[in-house]
Amino acid sequence: xxxxxxxxxxxxxxxxxxxxxxxxxxxxxxxxxxxxxxxxxxxxxxxxxxxxxxxxxxxxxxxxxxxxxxxxxxxxxxxxxxx
Numbered sequence: 001x002x003x004x005x006x007x008x009x010x011x012x013x014x015x016x017x018x019x020x021x022x023x024x025x026x027x028x029x030x031x032x033x034x035x036x037x038x039x040x041x042x043x044x045x046x047x048x049x050x051x052x053x054x055x056x057x058x059x060x061x062x063x064x065x066x067x068x069x070x071x072x073x074x075x076x077x078x079x080x081x082x083x
Contacts, residue, residue, distance in 0.1 A: 053077045053079060054077070055075055055077075
């Protein structure tokens with residue numbers, strides 16, 4: 001059974017691009033995140049911490065509630081076996 005990198009290299013040789021993003025997708029990600037990264041660099045942005053394995057910070061839930069966002073899915077954290 002090949003390890004992860006061997007499998008990735010084999011997929012590349014076989015022409016599979018499933019493990020890679022398209023160039024237009026990557027360009028959009030940079031378009032969205034570059035201004036955020038610049039703001040973090042230039043301003044003293046306070047990061048919000050939260051417990052590992054949780055749904056995220058309580059401030060996120062408060063913002064969703066304030067903006068009227070309703071989430072109807074479920075979320076269950078499954079801790080990876082090797083952690």
